Amino acid sequence: MDLFLQYLANGVVIGSTYVLVAVGLTLIFGILGVVNFAHGEFYMIGGYAGIFAITVLGLPVLPAVAVVLATAAVVGIAAEAILHKPMKNRDATSSIISSFGLAVALQNATLIVMGPQPQRLNLDVSKIPVLSSLPTDFGPVFLPQQRTLIPLTMVLLIAILYVVLRYTWTGRSLRAMAQHATVARLCGVRVERVAVVTFMVGAALAGIAGMLMSSIFLVYPIVGNMIALKAFTVVILGGMGNVAGAAAAGLLLGITESLTSGYIANSMRDIVGFVFVILVLLFRPQGLFGKAVDRS
Amino acid sequence: MKTLLAAIAAVALLAVAPFGLGGYETNVLMMVLFFVILAVGLDLVSGYCGQFSFATGAFYGVGAYTAAIMSRDLGTSIWLHLPAGAVVAGLFGLLLGIPALRLKGHFLAIVTIAFQTIVYLVISQWTSFTGGQVGLTMPNAGPVRIFGVTLFEFGSLRSYYWLTLAMTVICLIVAWRLIHSRLGREWVAIRDDETLAGAVGLDTTRGKLTAFVAYAALAGVAGVLTAHSLRGVTPDDFTIWISATVVAMMVVGGRGTFVGPIIGAAFLATLPEFLGKFAEYKMLIYGVLLVLAITLVPEGVVGRWRARTSR
Amino acid sequence: MTVPILEAKAITKRFGGVTAVNAASLTVGKGQIVGLIGPNGSGKSTMVNLVTGEMTPDEGQFLFNGHDITAQPSYRRARLGMARSFQLLRLFSSLSVEDNLVLANHMRMQSSLTASILDRAAAREEEAAARKRARELLAWFDLQEFASRPVTALSIGQQRMVELARGMMSEPTLFVLDEPAAGLSPPNVDRLIQLIRRMRDEFGMSILLVEHVMRVVRDLCDHVVVLDSGEKIAEGEPEAVVKDPVVVEAYIGTGWKRRAQG
Numbered sequence: 001m002d003l004f005l006q007y008l009a010n011g012v013v014i015g016s017t018y019v020l021v022a023v024g025l026t027l028i029f030g031i032l033g034v035v036n037f038a039h040g041e042f043y044m045i046g047g048y049a050g051i052f053a054i055t056v057l058g059l060p061v062l063p064a065v066a067v068v069l070a071t072a073a074v075v076g077i078a079a080e081a082i083l084h085k086p087m088k089n090r091d092a093t094s095s096i097i098s099s100f101g102l103a104v105a106l107q108n109a110t111l112i113v114m115g116p117q118p119q120r121l122n123l124d125v126s127k128i129p130v131l132s133s134l135p136t137d138f139g140p141v142f143l144p145q146q147r148t149l150i151p152l153t154m155v156l157l158i159a160i161l162y163v164v165l166r167y168t169w170t171g172r173s174l175r176a177m178a179q180h181a182t183v184a185r186l187c188g189v190r191v192e193r194v195a196v197v198t199f200m201v202g203a204a205l206a207g208i209a210g211m212l213m214s215s216i217f218l219v220y221p222i223v224g225n226m227i228a229l230k231a232f233t234v235v236i237l238g239g240m241g242n243v244a245g246a247a248a249a250g251l252l253l254g255i256t257e258s259l260t261s262g263y264i265a266n267s268m269r270d271i272v273g274f275v276f277v278i279l280v281l282l283f284r285p286q287g288l289f290g291k292a293v294d295r296s
Numbered sequence: 297m298k299t300l301l302a303a304i305a306a307v308a309l310l311a312v313a314p315f316g317l318g319g320y321e322t323n324v325l326m327m328v329l330f331f332v333i334l335a336v337g338l339d340l341v342s343g344y345c346g347q348f349s350f351a352t353g354a355f356y357g358v359g360a361y362t363a364a365i366m367s368r369d370l371g372t373s374i375w376l377h378l379p380a381g382a383v384v385a386g387l388f389g390l391l392l393g394i395p396a397l398r399l400k401g402h403f404l405a406i407v408t409i410a411f412q413t414i415v416y417l418v419i420s421q422w423t424s425f426t427g428g429q430v431g432l433t434m435p436n437a438g439p440v441r442i443f444g445v446t447l448f449e450f451g452s453l454r455s456y457y458w459l460t461l462a463m464t465v466i467c468l469i470v471a472w473r474l475i476h477s478r479l480g481r482e483w484v485a486i487r488d489d490e491t492l493a494g495a496v497g498l499d500t501t502r503g504k505l506t507a508f509v510a511y512a513a514l515a516g517v518a519g520v521l522t523a524h525s526l527r528g529v530t531p532d533d534f535t536i537w538i539s540a541t542v543v544a545m546m547v548v549g550g551r552g553t554f555v556g557p558i559i560g561a562a563f564l565a566t567l568p569e570f571l572g573k574f575a576e577y578k579m580l581i582y583g584v585l586l587v588l589a590i591t592l593v594p595e596g597v598v599g600r601w602r603a604r605t606s607r
Numbered sequence: 608m609t610v611p612i613l614e615a616k617a618i619t620k621r622f623g624g625v626t627a628v629n630a631a632s633l634t635v636g637k638g639q640i641v642g643l644i645g646p647n648g649s650g651k652s653t654m655v656n657l658v659t660g661e662m663t664p665d666e667g668q669f670l671f672n673g674h675d676i677t678a679q680p681s682y683r684r685a686r687l688g689m690a691r692s693f694q695l696l697r698l699f700s701s702l703s704v705e706d707n708l709v710l711a712n713h714m715r716m717q718s719s720l721t722a723s724i725l726d727r728a729a730a731r732e733e734e735a736a737a738r739k740r741a742r743e744l745l746a747w748f749d750l751q752e753f754a755s756r757p758v759t760a761l762s763i764g765q766q767r768m769v770e771l772a773r774g775m776m777s778e779p780t781l782f783v784l785d786e787p788a789a790g791l792s793p794p795n796v797d798r799l800i801q802l803i804r805r806m807r808d809e810f811g812m813s814i815l816l817v818e819h820v821m822r823v824v825r826d827l828c829d830h831v832v833v834l835d836s837g838e839k840i841a842e843g844e845p846e847a848v849v850k851d852p853v854v855v856e857a858y859i860g861t862g863w864k865r866r867a868q869g
């Protein structure tokens with residue numbers, strides 16, 4: 001029983017990362033129809049940007065977050081220019097292939113610049129207000145503050161995203177685009193700007209996730225591979241384009257993996273999600289939480 | 297007729313090539329041939345039948361591991377492994393083809409990626425059966441005998457090269473016949489308009505499944521050849537990045553054309569050799585090329601050339 | 608009334624909240640040309656898709672030559688002798704005119720696929736016969752010189768004719784035509800009327816004809832069924848149906864609504 005709660009907590013931490021990466025992925029798909037295989041690289045770049053800001057520049061946490069966000073903004077603009085702008089009026093496979101190419105290029109550029117050795121972000125939690133005063137023992141569960149930070153950040157960012165989508169002009173434009181691109185365009189939504197913003201939001205969420213995770217796990221050039229694949233799993237389980245679904249499915253996947261590795265076998269943890277996804281696509285293609293939609 | 301002569305000349309040139317080349321170059325040429333089989337196979341299902349797949353690496357791996365595991369547990373020879381690899385990989389192709397019946401576009405792409413990942417995870421983690429991360433080693437293919445008379449010993453690089461060349465030619469002939477048969481025309485019909493294909497009485501289920509099986513079986517053959525030629529298998533030769541590379545070869549050369557993927561494979565597989573000391577940039581250049589090709593020349597070099605000349 | 612070739616019995620099809628076809632029935636007799644008319648959005652194309660199996664009905668039953676085909680997919684219905692044309696014209700866009708026709712003949716070929724892959728004589732002969740037949744049909748439609756051209760090189764009017772030729776290639780017993788006159792110039796409409804009549808008279812086909820152009824319906828149809836909002840509101844002889852106040856009301860009603868909205 002004690003272990004169960006610990007597994008659950010670990011699952012929530014990992015799951016929160018999946019949520020952050022998958023929500024951006026599902027937004028980009030839902031709003032722009034782009035299947036972005038380079039999304040794991042947004043995460044990887046966030047991790048390296050965080051290390052650069054904190055270790056090399058010696059910045060405190062909040063300015064470091066600003067560096068990560070600025071990097072994500074640049075990445076988002078560039079990715080939109082490559083994956084979306086030239087691909088309008090093309091079939092879905094064009095952007096898939098292109099994002100594959102972008103992922104390969106980014107990974108190998110990073111490999112050349114940073115080298116293959118994994119790196120860690122030394123996040124000194126004692127300097128972060130509030131967080132440093134949090135306990136690390138919750139009954140039978142031990143949770144270092146670096147880990148607690150991840151679900152907290154996730155909840156905060158998803159809440160901000162929710163408010164932005166709900167109450168701002170930009171957010172309403174995004175949702176209008178997701179409903180019906182042509183109608184939105186006719187109603188005066190500036191599609192080009194919406195596209196760039198969507199990519200920037202996706203890159204920012206994934207980048208923050210990469211930064212936070214690299215204080216627990218390591219960052220290396222191909223770290224994004226598995227994360228992107230997991231995020232796709234989450235996006236499908238949650239129903240493609242469904243933000244709330246992705247949030248729920250992300251936590252669910254994290255917890256399932258953690259329990260699988262705890263009670264069945266560690267070697268099974270990564271496979272579980274993919275088996276799930278094939279079953280879901282075969283029997284419930286709209287996702288676990290989605291309404292029925294056309295599959296094509 | 298002219299094309300046939302050109303093809304025969306090309307094969308003859310490739311057959312005598314090892315006499316003029318060193319071991320390293322022969323090895324490179326052999327890698328090119330593996331990729332030719334993979335890219336032409338992928339073109340059947342993607343280029344002709346219009347069904348996306350990022351799982352080439354998985355079928356390639358299934359073929360390779362079939363050979364390695366049969367050789368370890370049964371002590372069988374390459375002559376049995378070649379058909380066995382094709383059949384086992386073909387069955388896996390059927391398995392992936394079933395979801396493909398119901399899914400299109402990015403949904404299908406994602407299922408193939410999930411499938412690729414599952415296969416990779418199984419071969420890299422099921423240590424007792426597949427050797428795990430370390431993989432498996434293989435003995436020499438041994439002597440080739442006819443009626444008890446030893447024709448030649450398998451072992452030299454050249455013997456593997458010639459076997460690979462012969463199998464490549466056979467695979468290309470199979471692909472050529474498939475494309476130019478009634479089945480190949482049905483694949484194109486399914487790619488162009490699946491609803492219409494059904495309306496004119498074509499069994500689209502059969503069409504898609506046969507395309508997946510043919511594709512997977514060819515990749516399986518390439519896997520068997522690779523396992524024997526490299527004297528072993530490791531999971532990292534069968535990742536999603538192999539799949540992506542093969543997609544790049546097909547796209548750069550030209551989807552839905554016969555020579556396109558051959559040219560794409562030859563170009564991208566030899567590219568690192570021409571890069572010289574920049575070879576470490578190989579994958580970076582692949583990535584950039586893939587982005588540029590799909591953005592600027594989505595129909596591939598052969599497709600573009602055809603469009604030019606037919607005008 | 609002749610022997611029915613197609614019977615649609617109380618067919619209903621819903622799309623989410625929209626009931627596109629509502630408990631509609633119709634019968635096509637052997638050798639008959641039956642018209643299916645109604646204002647835009649009244650469910651005609653949906654009915655065609657249900658007849659040929661591109662969609663399955665939520666309720667109701669289809670009989671073809673007396674056999675229940677409700678659960679059969681479209682390719683099986685084609686093999687039983689149905690062919691169709693599409694309101695928004697559909698052809699295999701990367702193939703030649705002749706290949707488009709030959710594909711419609713695949714299902715009738717006797718030689719095995721293996722024979723075709725191995726390039727056996729049996730398959731070759733059958734293929735040659737199919738090509739010969741395709742050329743004859745194209746000549747019938749005055750399109751013989753386009754046989755080896757890509758379909759996309761033809762004008763819309765010519766492509767419509769290719770669609771009809773493709774339908775005839777499979778020697779159907781029931782040909783379902785969804786607005787074949789759409790986008791044709793008046794002289795071409797006259798030709799179309801003659802062609803459809805000859806399909807019935809020379810080839811003995813039964814025809815279900817969805818059409819907007821009243822002249823075509825009047826000239827050709829033995830019997831007309833009128834849909835409005837998915838429901839059958841009238842049927843009978845063309846002349847009588849066109850004068851039926853309920854039908855006039857349905858057409859004028861929507862015409863008036865459209866003008867009011869525009």
Ligand SMILES: Nc1ncnc2c1ncn2[C@@H]1O[C@H](COP(=O)(O)OP(=O)(O)O)[C@@H](O)[C@H]1O
Binds near residue numbers: 622626647649653
């Ligand atoms: N695939 C579909 N999905 C949702 N609604 C549809 C679909 N096809 C047709 N409809 C709706 O069904 C109704 C009938 O359409 P249709 O059969 O095309 O009419 P017609 O051919 O008589 O103009 C319309 O309201 C149309 O919007």
Ligand SMILES: [Mg+2]
Binds near residue numbers: 651653
């Ligand atoms: Mg219609």
